[in-house]
Amino acid sequence: MDILMQLLMSGIALGMIYAVIAFGYQSTFATSGTLNFGQGEALMLGAMVGLSINGDVLGGPYTNYWLMIPLVLLFGALQGVVVEFIAVRPAIKSKSEFGWIMSTIALGIIFRNVAENIWGRDDMPFPSPLPTAPIHILDANVLPMELMVVVGALLMMLLVELFNRRSIYGKAVVATSSDRDAAGLMGINTGLVITFSYALSSMSAAFAGVLIAPITLTGASMGAVLGLKAFAVAIIGGLTSGLGVIVGGILLGIAETTTGFYLSTGYKDVPGLVLLLLVLAIKPSGLFGKTTIKKV
Amino acid sequence: MLEIHDLKAAYGQVQVLHGISLNVPQGQVVTLIGSNGAGKTTTMRAVSGMLKPSAGRIMLGSKDITGLPAHRIAKIGLAHSPEGRRVFPTQSVRDNLLLGAFTRLTLGGKRPRGDIQGDLEKALDLFPRLRERQHQLAGTLSGGEQQMLAMARALMLKPEVLLLDEPSMGLAPILVDEVFHIIGRLKEQGITMLLVEQFAAAALGVADYGYVMENGRIAVHGPATQLRNDPKVQAAYLGGSASH
Numbered sequence: 001m002d003i004l005m006q007l008l009m010s011g012i013a014l015g016m017i018y019a020v021i022a023f024g025y026q027s028t029f030a031t032s033g034t035l036n037f038g039q040g041e042a043l044m045l046g047a048m049v050g051l052s053i054n055g056d057v058l059g060g061p062y063t064n065y066w067l068m069i070p071l072v073l074l075f076g077a078l079q080g081v082v083v084e085f086i087a088v089r090p091a092i093k094s095k096s097e098f099g100w101i102m103s104t105i106a107l108g109i110i111f112r113n114v115a116e117n118i119w120g121r122d123d124m125p126f127p128s129p130l131p132t133a134p135i136h137i138l139d140a141n142v143l144p145m146e147l148m149v150v151v152g153a154l155l156m157m158l159l160v161e162l163f164n165r166r167s168i169y170g171k172a173v174v175a176t177s178s179d180r181d182a183a184g185l186m187g188i189n190t191g192l193v194i195t196f197s198y199a200l201s202s203m204s205a206a207f208a209g210v211l212i213a214p215i216t217l218t219g220a221s222m223g224a225v226l227g228l229k230a231f232a233v234a235i236i237g238g239l240t241s242g243l244g245v246i247v248g249g250i251l252l253g254i255a256e257t258t259t260g261f262y263l264s265t266g267y268k269d270v271p272g273l274v275l276l277l278l279v280l281a282i283k284p285s286g287l288f289g290k291t292t293i294k295k296v
Numbered sequence: 297m298l299e300i301h302d303l304k305a306a307y308g309q310v311q312v313l314h315g316i317s318l319n320v321p322q323g324q325v326v327t328l329i330g331s332n333g334a335g336k337t338t339t340m341r342a343v344s345g346m347l348k349p350s351a352g353r354i355m356l357g358s359k360d361i362t363g364l365p366a367h368r369i370a371k372i373g374l375a376h377s378p379e380g381r382r383v384f385p386t387q388s389v390r391d392n393l394l395l396g397a398f399t400r401l402t403l404g405g406k407r408p409r410g411d412i413q414g415d416l417e418k419a420l421d422l423f424p425r426l427r428e429r430q431h432q433l434a435g436t437l438s439g440g441e442q443q444m445l446a447m448a449r450a451l452m453l454k455p456e457v458l459l460l461d462e463p464s465m466g467l468a469p470i471l472v473d474e475v476f477h478i479i480g481r482l483k484e485q486g487i488t489m490l491l492v493e494q495f496a497a498a499a500l501g502v503a504d505y506g507y508v509m510e511n512g513r514i515a516v517h518g519p520a521t522q523l524r525n526d527p528k529v530q531a532a533y534l535g536g537s538a539s540h
Contacts, residue, residue, distance in 0.1 A: 168394060168401045175384045175395050181346055182382035187370035187399035187407075187453070 002139040007257040009137065013146035013215075015246075015253025016153040020208040021230030022237065022245040023157055024201035029239045030177035031190075031197040034088055034100045038108025039205050040227020042079055044220060045111060046206025047213040048119050049075050051126050057119060065129030069210060076206025077199040083107055084198035092194070108227075115220040123219035130214075149211045156207060157242065160200070173197065229269075232276045238289025248287065251275065297322040297488045298343070298374075298457045303352035305342045312338045314512040315352070320457060320490050325483050327491045327499040327520070329533055330509035336492040337379050339509070340461045343490075344376035345369040357456060371399050371406045375455035379462050379492075381446040385435025389426055392434050392445055393419060396452030410454060419448040422478060440471035447478070451487075458482070461492045476502055496533040500524045508533065 021043060025035050036042065052058040054068040063071075087107045091099035130148060134141035164170035176183040176193040184190050209223075216222065233252050237244025252272040260268035279286060298320040305313040312335050320326045328336050341347040343354055345366035354362045361369045370376075375396075384392050393416055399407040420427040423444040429437060434445055443463055450458055460479070464472040476498050482489065483502065493499035500506050500520045507517040508529060516529060523529050 168398065171387065171391050171395055172398060172402075174387060178384050178386055179382055181366070182378060182384065183395075184346070184366035185344060185370060185376045185378060185382075186395045186449075187367050188395075189365075189367045191365075 003261070004258075005138055005140040007261055008254055009140040009142050010146070011254030011257040012250050013142075013149045013253070014256065015233075015250035016150050017208050017212045017226070017249070018230045018233040018252055019245045019249030020153045020156065020204050020211070021226060022234035022249060023160075023242070024204035024208075025231060025234040026239055026242070026245060027160075027197045027204070028084075028088075028194070028201045029234075031173065031180075032088065032092060032194040034092070035104070035231075036080070036083055036088075036108075036198065036201055037101060037104040037231075038083060038087075038111060038227075039201070039230065040223030040225070041108040041111040041115075042076060042083070042202040042205035042223070043209040043212075043226055044115060044223030045079060046072050046076050046202075046209030047126065047218045047222060048115055048209075048220070049206070050210040050213060051124065051218050052119075055124070055127055057124060061127075065127070065210075065214075069207070072206050072210050073203050076203035079206070080199040080202030081195055083202060084195045088194070088198065089191075112220055112223070119220060121220060123217035123222070126210075126213035126218045128214040143215065145214050149215070152207070152211050156204065157246075161242065229272065232272060235286060236276055236279050238286025240290055241286065241288035244286055244288030297357060298490060299353075299355040300339075300343065301353045301355075303339065303342055303349055303354065305338055305347055305349045307338075307347075311350075312512050313342065313349075316509075316512075316514055318507050318514065318517070320488060321505075322488055323486045324504040325479070325489045325491060325502055326505045326507070327493060327496075327503035328507050328509060329493060329496040329499055330515075331533075332494075334509040335512040336509055337461055338512075340376060340378070340459050340490070340492055343369075344374055344378075344459060346376070346378070370453060373407065373453070373456035374459065375450035375453040375457075376459040377446045377450040377461060377463065379465065381439075381442045383434040383437070383442050383445050383449070385433065387434060388431050389434055389437070389445055390416075390430045392449050393426075393430075393452050396449035397454075399453060407454065412452075415452060415454065419451055422451075422481065423448050440467050440474075443467060443471075443475065444478075447475075451482075456488065458487055458489045459492075460489060462494060463491075464493065464495050464498070472498070496529075497524070500534075 021039055024039055029035055050068050050072045053060060053062050053071055054065050055061055087103035088100045091103060128145055130144035134143050164174050172188045173193055176188060176190045180190050233245055233248040237248025255271040256268045259271050300316055300318050303313055303316040316339055330336055342349040345364055348363055356372055356374055359372050361372055397412050400409050400412060425441050426444055426448060447463060463475045479502050491499055491503060500523055503520040506520045506523045508515045
């Protein structure tokens, strides 16, 4: 077994999780210029709800992993609508430039407290829907669930991209992202588009939650660090680039696994954050981000 | 068809419109002329819902549209080709046109659906340059082509009233002629239009009726032929008519 190959593979799987969460950040930033800083909590809630449906924590299991996924996606979307309605819409209405930052953070903390009270503070294992015996790919041992993470993440982003390009509603979302006023003139209810983007954002996070939960542990505190790292990924890749979050996520994932092995697990978060600082200093719009040029 | 009564609007504390009244009858072209900063674009923005008026009443047909959000006004049948074109740069010319028909394509859109493909073909016939470029991204078009796209996109709504804000802005003289030629053809088709223009002579040439704005008020108004011969209007806006 080639250890470097092993680290790369694990890094990619981890990176794709970051990419899915970062994709959620992008979706709301594009339509409204705002972000849900409770993204990590949206992920945690998705995983906890998934565990409650699929595991035995709240009298379950009620159904299997695969039927649980659409339920969790629905839950995530609704949770996103709640976040937009309570924390973001008032800030946008009052044209408050920074109000949404504090209110999304506050709401995130409330969600975490609620989760601690419902599910407790301990981390719990999440039953894996796939065999836990690793398979051998390119000299590395890969868990079937890790493959599922990569496939699921790419599939989700592909579906959203197709929706944006093919359907008139998706085109309306893209139009709202590029020019909200002009989109309004087309008859597009841009407020509703922003609500939709929050639903999509939390749905992505909830999906990431049930993808990663069988590999790690599930608990009320699982979201905070993931949400923060995914934010770093969104900045590194660029808040406007779909490809950027995939590349950024994989970069950060691999940086973590390799540092964890070659240096020390205590330092595993450092290279990614150094990369973040470098990107902010050298190319603030992100590796793949376009600098916005305003034409008059 | 479009009646504006004592419309007032402000940007923050700065009052820009001090009570505008004007009337765009069905099937006619009405132009709003005046110098920079007179409030022409603000009037358009207040009518289409991009800006909330602070007072006054705007009627579109029998419906009161005062203060409604832009997307609801669009559904009632007002299309606005805004100043600066505002095409969607990352989407194809064809997608931009389909977005123009958004209120006809979607549930709850309320506008009659009609023959969207047919209307798209008609728009591409009216603007042959757009047909050649229909699969290109709108951001890659030249300024003149983007202007044509903005007009075609507004037409895709099949509006009761079409607002055109500075369609000639920043265009080469030959394209300005083309734009006015197209406005003439739209008029022949019976489309009701409110036209804001810097090229006052050309605008009064195509319009039935004109309003002259000064400092947020209507200074003079009358039939276009009459305004063209008005010495004061000539001196202030058609001066030397070197512009056109």
